[in-house]
Amino acid sequence: MLTATILVPLIGAVALGSARGVSERAARAGAVTIAAVPLALLIAAWSRFDPGSGRLFQLVEAAPWIPTLGVAYRVGVDGVALVIATASALLFTVSAAYPADTRDRPRHYYAWLLFLEAVSLGVFLALDLLLFYVFFDLSLVGMYFLIGEWGHGDAKRSALKFFLFTLAGSLTMLLGILGLALATEPLTFDMATLIRHQPLAGEGLRSSLVLLGLLFGLGVKTPVVPLHTWLPPAHVDAPGPASAILAGVLLKMGTYGMIRIPFAMMRATFAQWALVLAVIGVISAVYGALVALGQSNLKRRIAYTSVNHMGYVVLAIAAAGGVLAGDEPGRELAITGATTQMVAHGLVTGALFLVAGSFWQRTQDYDIDAYGGLARPAPALTGVTTVAAFASLGLPGLAQFVAEFQIFVGTFSVYPALAAVALLGVLITAALFLQLLQKIFLGDLPARWADFPDLHRSEAVTLGVLVALIVAIGVYPRWLLDAIAGSSRILIGGGS
Amino acid sequence: MPVGHLVPEIVLVAGAVTTLLAVLAVPRRLQWIGAPLALATLATSAWFAVDLASDAAQQITFFGTWAIDGATTWARGVVLLATAVVVVMSPEWFARDPRHGEYYPLLVLSALGATLVAGAADTMQLVIGVLLSSVTGYTLAGYHRRSALSVEAAMKYFLVGALANTLLTLGVVLLFGMVGSTLYEATAAGLAGRATDPIAAVAAAAAVGVGLAFKLGAVPAHAWLPDIAQGAPAPSAALLTVVPKVGGLVALARFVQLLPVEQVGWRPWAALVAAATMTLGNLAALWQDDLRRLLGWSSVSQSGYAIMAVVALGRSDLAVPALLYFLLAYVLANLAAFAVVTELRGRTALDAYAGLARRRPLLAAVLVVSFLSLVGIPPLAGFAGKLALFGAVIEGGYAWLAGVAVANTVVSLFYYLRVLGPLYFEVRREPVPVLGRWAGTAAGVTAVAVVAVGVVAEPAFDALSDVLLLPH
Numbered sequence: 001m002l003t004a005t006i007l008v009p010l011i012g013a014v015a016l017g018s019a020r021g022v023s024e025r026a027a028r029a030g031a032v033t034i035a036a037v038p039l040a041l042l043i044a045a046w047s048r049f050d051p052g053s054g055r056l057f058q059l060v061e062a063a064p065w066i067p068t069l070g071v072a073y074r075v076g077v078d079g080v081a082l083v084i085a086t087a088s089a090l091l092f093t094v095s096a097a098y099p100a101d102t103r104d105r106p107r108h109y110y111a112w113l114l115f116l117e118a119v120s121l122g123v124f125l126a127l128d129l130l131l132f133y134v135f136f137d138l139s140l141v142g143m144y145f146l147i148g149e150w151g152h153g154d155a156k157r158s159a160l161k162f163f164l165f166t167l168a169g170s171l172t173m174l175l176g177i178l179g180l181a182l183a184t185e186p187l188t189f190d191m192a193t194l195i196r197h198q199p200l201a202g203e204g205l206r207s208s209l210v211l212l213g214l215l216f217g218l219g220v221k222t223p224v225v226p227l228h229t230w231l232p233p234a235h236v237d238a239p240g241p242a243s244a245i246l247a248g249v250l251l252k253m254g255t256y257g258m259i260r261i262p263f264a265m266m267r268a269t270f271a272q273w274a275l276v277l278a279v280i281g282v283i284s285a286v287y288g289a290l291v292a293l294g295q296s297n298l299k300r301r302i303a304y305t306s307v308n309h310m311g312y313v314v315l316a317i318a319a320a321g322g323v324l325a326g327d328e329p330g331r332e333l334a335i336t337g338a339t340t341q342m343v344a345h346g347l348v349t350g351a352l353f354l355v356a357g358s359f360w361q362r363t364q365d366y367d368i369d370a371y372g373g374l375a376r377p378a379p380a381l382t383g384v385t386t387v388a389a390f391a392s393l394g395l396p397g398l399a400q401f402v403a404e405f406q407i408f409v410g411t412f413s414v415y416p417a418l419a420a421v422a423l424l425g426v427l428i429t430a431a432l433f434l435q436l437l438q439k440i441f442l443g444d445l446p447a448r449w450a451d452f453p454d455l456h457r458s459e460a461v462t463l464g465v466l467v468a469l470i471v472a473i474g475v476y477p478r479w480l481l482d483a484i485a486g487s488s489r490i491l492i493g494g495g496s
Numbered sequence: 497m498p499v500g501h502l503v504p505e506i507v508l509v510a511g512a513v514t515t516l517l518a519v520l521a522v523p524r525r526l527q528w529i530g531a532p533l534a535l536a537t538l539a540t541s542a543w544f545a546v547d548l549a550s551d552a553a554q555q556i557t558f559f560g561t562w563a564i565d566g567a568t569t570w571a572r573g574v575v576l577l578a579t580a581v582v583v584v585m586s587p588e589w590f591a592r593d594p595r596h597g598e599y600y601p602l603l604v605l606s607a608l609g610a611t612l613v614a615g616a617a618d619t620m621q622l623v624i625g626v627l628l629s630s631v632t633g634y635t636l637a638g639y640h641r642r643s644a645l646s647v648e649a650a651m652k653y654f655l656v657g658a659l660a661n662t663l664l665t666l667g668v669v670l671l672f673g674m675v676g677s678t679l680y681e682a683t684a685a686g687l688a689g690r691a692t693d694p695i696a697a698v699a700a701a702a703a704v705g706v707g708l709a710f711k712l713g714a715v716p717a718h719a720w721l722p723d724i725a726q727g728a729p730a731p732s733a734a735l736l737t738v739v740p741k742v743g744g745l746v747a748l749a750r751f752v753q754l755l756p757v758e759q760v761g762w763r764p765w766a767a768l769v770a771a772a773t774m775t776l777g778n779l780a781a782l783w784q785d786d787l788r789r790l791l792g793w794s795s796v797s798q799s800g801y802a803i804m805a806v807v808a809l810g811r812s813d814l815a816v817p818a819l820l821y822f823l824l825a826y827v828l829a830n831l832a833a834f835a836v837v838t839e840l841r842g843r844t845a846l847d848a849y850a851g852l853a854r855r856r857p858l859l860a861a862v863l864v865v866s867f868l869s870l871v872g873i874p875p876l877a878g879f880a881g882k883l884a885l886f887g888a889v890i891e892g893g894y895a896w897l898a899g900v901a902v903a904n905t906v907v908s909l910f911y912y913l914r915v916l917g918p919l920y921f922e923v924r925r926e927p928v929p930v931l932g933r934w935a936g937t938a939a940g941v942t943a944v945a946v947v948a949v950g951v952v953a954e955p956a957f958d959a960l961s962d963v964l965l966l967p968h
């Protein structure tokens with residue numbers, strides 16, 4: 001079943017890419033339908049997933065691939081992977097449904113989108129380090145073409161920068177993966193085995209170098225300060241739906257990878273360096289918020305809030321792995337919070353970037369100061385943006401509050417001082433979003449925007465789905481947290 | 497019967513002679529007949545090579561001068577395959593050349609030279625193979641004798657080659673003087689056993705190393721490669737950037753194993769050459785405005801990656817599989833790129849490739865597959881190759897070399913994207929003339945092979961897991 005979630009969009013991408021004479025409408029309808037299949041399959045998988053079973057990986061499917069090198073095709077999920085994959089599939093469906101300017105090449109645009117969906121889900125479902133890497137790298141190729149071909153502004157340069165930075169990261173991660181796997185005898189890249197055996201435990205310098213390689217690679221992708229410089233241009237110049245996917249799905253690969261690989265497979269070494277990682281997380285959170293506050297470009301501002309939000313995730317992961325024993329409830333909460341934050345941030349920031357895309361399609365202008373008073377001509381747009389912005393600043397009753405609350409409570413039990421500093425970030429985020437809402441939607445309406453069109457039907461429906469989920473998680477998070485918590489407990493305990 | 501161990505090579509000689517006689521006899525409009533004859537020769541040779549590999553154990557044969565081990569078999573296969581692809585690319589390119597037919601025997605003899613280099617277990621045999629491979633190479637490079645670029649490339653190739661081959665011969669003579677034999681087995685025993693002059697041993701090893709670096713296009717004898725890639729006829733460039741390397745790399749891997757480590761510390765030097773080669777190749781490729789020259793420099797850098805496997809020889813079980821698999825991956829990807837260049841009638845300015853994707857989507861896709869494989873993006877063949885290489889050097893205690901290779905790979909992505917970006921992101925209206933069906937087929941088939949060899953890598957790694965270099 002999990003294999004089908006990867007295969008269906010992949011086959012769809014190939015079919016769409018090689019079909020002839022497909023109209024814009026047909027291509028989009030086809031893409032939405034195909035993109036929704038993995039979503040349905042993952043929801044079905046959710047119903048079969050048993051969080052209380054005590055086993056980490058479930059619904060495992062495996063087939064030999066390169067047995068000589070210990071590489072196999074293995075997919076499966078734990079609670080963390082399941083919820084992130086499901087949220088990703090949802091974001092892909094929404095992004096495919098969101099109207100985009102495909103520049104007369106709809107087949108190719110939607111084919112790349114589906115390809116990206118297939119490989120992104122592959123990243124979250126892979127249970128083999130090398131398979132993980134394969135999908136991780138392929139996601140760069142898909143995003144490169146989406147930004148380069150359908151982006152605006154200095155898109156080619158941004159796409160190039162994105163590809164170069166993230167490839168540097170992923171190759172460094174590959175060295176780390178090799179360093180980790182080569183310590184096994186016989187050679188294997190099986191994640192479950194690596195988690196069980198902790199192959200580099202107690203090997204001082206080598207394990208530290210491997211950890212550095214892994215964290216550098218994943219840190220570029222997340223991104224953490226100071227490895228984040230590729231992110232703002234990529235976001236600004238990407239088409240709206242691609243930005244939503246970049247923020248909502250691709251960034252998660254970094255933090256998901258941290259939980260999956262260094263956190264789980266090198267517990268001792270991770271604990272040794274966790275404080276450094278936590279400090280980097282805090283710096284990202286505060287710095288990201290501060291820089292976001294200084295941006296007058298709508299998309300840049302949202303992009304930097306991603307740095308801020310992902311900083312919390314990194315902080316929580318570091319806190320959860322900061323000690324090998326003790327503080328179990330707090331650390332468990334931290335992992336659950338980090339995962340919830342990945343889901344919530346994906347939905348919230350995805351919605352915000354889609355909104356930014358709508359702005360671009362209407363006005364080709366991202367300058368916050370150019371707007372004002374839009375609440376009158378575009379009430380629906382105002383409503384959606386307001387909910388998403390409030391969610392992003394952590395208003396109780398919305399998704400990100402649930403996540404950040406757990407992150408701070410969990411982190412407080414391990415690194416109280418750092419948690420306190422990180423709280424500053426929340427304050428700044430609140431300021432920057434309130435200012436953003438005020439500048440765009442309140443005040444005087446400039447004459448040139450007097451007939452600013454409100455959300456179209458397809459925009460309203462897709463954004464409506466995201467907003468509904470943001471509220472649902474905020475009000476009643478049990479269904480989400482239950483799926484994650486069992487796996488958090490196992491991960492904290494070091495079992496597999 | 498030892499002669500049986502040379503049947504694949506004997507077939508090549510006989511086939512080359514037959515092809516030559518045939519094209520001398522037929523009129524100009526039938527000169528293309530050399531292509532099917534050459535293909536038949538290569539196929540027959542490959543058939544015997546496979547037959548031999550399944551019949552005979554891996555051993556040194558023919559009075560100790562010739563290795564028929566897994567490495568030779570693999571090199572035979574890759575060389576024959578690559579030459580066959582070049583043969584398919586050629587008829588349309590040379591259609592109006594009055595000496596069209598004679599091109600094919602040269603290709604076959606060049607393949608023979610590379611195979612002889614790869615299988616040599618005797619230093620004199622090595623020299624003969626290198627010379628055969630070089631002499632045919634000069635001719636293939638200068639085949640367009642009215643083209644200044646082609647002649648210049650051939651001239652440069654010849655000059656660098658003459659110097660390198662002289663050094664190689666000098667090194668071989670020094671070795672012979674020290675150990676009194678040209679056989680590899682006796683050379684290894686002689687160098688290890690008696691107290692040979694360490695300076696002479698180092699000098700001989702260095703001289704032979706430079707000679708083989710010429711075949712590989714590695715530092716310090718790499719200067720010919722970009723000129724060949726740019727100036728030689730496109731099919732010749734395709735052949736010369738891949739086939740001699742196969743022979744040279746296998747020969748280098750064999751040769752370093754003869755050296756006594758305590759006297760000739762070759763490993764750090766090999767690592768240094770690998771690092772220098774990949775770095776120089778990549779930096780030089782960065783700002784090229786000529787696609788073929790860019791490919792030439794990229795080919796230099798790929799040699800650097802390949803030498804990583806030599807560094808790890810004897811220290812990692814992955815070294816030999818990495819070496820041979822990477823060669824195949826590189827050969828296929830490079831051939832695919834040159835097949836596209838050939839199909840596009842040798843179009844070479846980088847600007848001339850902008851916007852090509854709309855007009856020729858399949859050729860553009862081939863170029864994407866080829867370049868991404870050269871970068872090492874999974875699941876293409878280049879990825880598994882680099883993966884094995886990285887694994888081998890990390891296991892061999894040269895993790896820093898893997899780090900250098902990673903940095904280089906990122907740099908290389910930059911110039912590959914300088915081609916791929918405009919290829920897709922720009923718009924071109926005017927039509928794009930192409931050569932014909934055969935070169936296009938060669939491009940398509942090699943691109944499919946790049947994907948297939950990468951995705952279905954297990955048979956290759958399985959076959960390579962018990963390959964020996966210089967069995968006793």
